[in-house]
Amino acid sequence: MKYLEEFQDPALARRLLEDVHATVTRPWALMEVCGGQTHSIIRHGIDQLLPDAVELIHGPGCPVCVTPLETIDKALAIAALPEVVFCSFGDMLRVPGTGRDLFRVKSDGGDVRVVYSPLDALDIARRTPDKQVVFFGIGFETTAPANAMTVHQARRLGVRNFSMLVSHVRVPPAIEAIMSSPHCRVQAFLAAGHVCSVMGTAEYPALAERFGVPVVVTGFEPLDILEGVRRAVHQLERGEHRVENAYPRAVPERGNPAALAILADVFEVTDRPWRGIGTIPGSGWRLAPAWREYDAEHRFGVTGPGTREPEACRSGEVLQGHIKPHECAAFGTTCTPRTPLGATMVSSEGACAAYYLYRRLGTGPAAATGKEATPVG
Template sequence: MKYIEEFQDPQLARRLLDEIHATVTRPWALMEVCGGQTHSIIRHGIDQLLPEQLELIHGPGCPVCVTPLEMIDKALEIAARPGVIFCSFGDMLRVPGTGRDLFQVRAAGGDVRVVYSPLDALRVAQDNPGSEVVFFGIGFETTAPPNAMTVHQASRLGIRNFSLLVSHVRVPPAIEAIMRSPDCRVDAFLAAGHVCSVMGVGEYPALADTFRVPIVVTGFEPLDILEGVRRAVRQLENGEHRVENGYARAVRDEGNAAAKEMIADIFEVTDRAWRGIGVIPGSGWRLAPRYREFDAEDRFDVGDITTSEPAECRSGEVLQGLLKPHQCEAFGTTCTPRNPLGATMVSSEGACAAYYLYRRLGGTRATATSPTVEATPVG
């Protein structure tokens, strides 16, 4: 398959690893921002094949995981109401709120449906004019354009029984918050290629200059990640801090103009709470005033719902890169995919889910000499 198999070549991976090993002279900590990259790293054992001086820190790049508990509880409250059809992507249904999840709401009689696109939810609204249809619009910059397009279509077509529960977050402010944290030990970032394919790289040079950190845009296959690591390490060893595009086959520096225009029309920047982290100024989007009639928070009057995180879940530390999943006392014992304490254990991009799925249960390093690009999950 073009652009997949080519970037899983073990011989090319070995060459990149050899160059990385030859370049590193001191300890460095690199953070991958995207949860998809985290899963690729753990699945293929990339972190265990790097020099011991290199540590890959898993950042807050899982959109489901960073959706705050209070937003989950708002979704649960709306979904449980009579006359509501609540639509969501499947990985949100197992995310625990306060005492229940969307699966349990559905089991209790709520009309909760899994869709594969926000436009599917809009069609549900067209087909059910007597019901209020709500789509749970979460995610980073990658999911913002289709969600914005759906609101645009609802407005254009006059579909008034549709609304969007918005919990969109933005990557650059999160990087800034991480770097300003007194506990930060990140020396460089691997930026998410799909985010940059939408927004471009325009917001990253200021971050690289301000915090003197290399930022390398990377993809998701083993060779993409190793190339991103190679470029970041080369900059660190040379005392440089630039933005590099290591994913040029998918990312243009200016991003996608049409997608950015749609986002700018439908949304406005706002402060957002991140689960386990707190409020990051300017780190999210909400519907612009002219589209506020499609805002589910306003329509169902759930804006005042507030909650507190369970003390036993340390997913916030995992999302900040302060803790590896297997270092949490609850990991694999009281917290499992069947009985999760937090979203990082059930999301398809969660770091805890990756560690559990690929049986990364301890801190020992692999003794393999080449990437396991055909690795299969155990159990």
């Protein structure tokens, strides 16, 4: 298959679904790690088309959602400084900090700008030498290489008024933390294909063996996800726990050597707090000492105010797969995309945003959508 629409073919989807229905003999719980996969699942009704015995649990794979509140507050403090141009991707602007967000800082006079690449922020720094330009560098392994390359470029070009507020997180330690929880119900993982296209699959066999769970590397289109579910169910039914690459058109086993090299040069592994979850050892990256001059946190020495999550927000439980979004009492009432209590409601990859956008406001197909689930395609 060569074209995107072929990965949404209803006839092929039915064949995959029939295979899953014919194979499953007992209940299984699978977690899709990536928020992009969550949105695809909810948009196409994939979870409603699967057998009742196959449950999809939504994981913490939304980089906006897991950016810790203290980092958001530091971003707000830096963005409010009069000498700073603060650059960010658009999906961070409405993420609530303690009492406000970047939109509020902008409306109060802060120079907050939406960019589409860290190189855009570097270009602003070159054209605005009298200002300090800060890029908000968040994300999983997918966005980290571009951010590392931008820091490289800043040094090569001699741009001294550029820095980066870094909050990168890594997927394998998150999987380890999920599986180590006494409340974990996950029996298999659909791993994020774009992460593995950068990092490869080398970190997953040890996790699969240690916890006895299948890990299937999966893409984002309906047929990608269904094939991932099909392979995971077959492994579970056979009592296997291997790593399978169901996304070979994008994922080489050893990842991207150039990306891995620049990551190893610019970043170092660190413990990282995840919003709503807590600190996960070795789960993040920060700028290595040789690149510390481009670290905005180091440059500005900011400390956010005392952080405080809204008591009514249960996004941490959503991120860990303990509840579905509509099981939170605030969902769709006091918490909406216009008045979010947590990042999972405003992020383009957040589970709460997906449930709200596609009208999953209750339980069961009829309550969730008001009609039967629509087949993919």
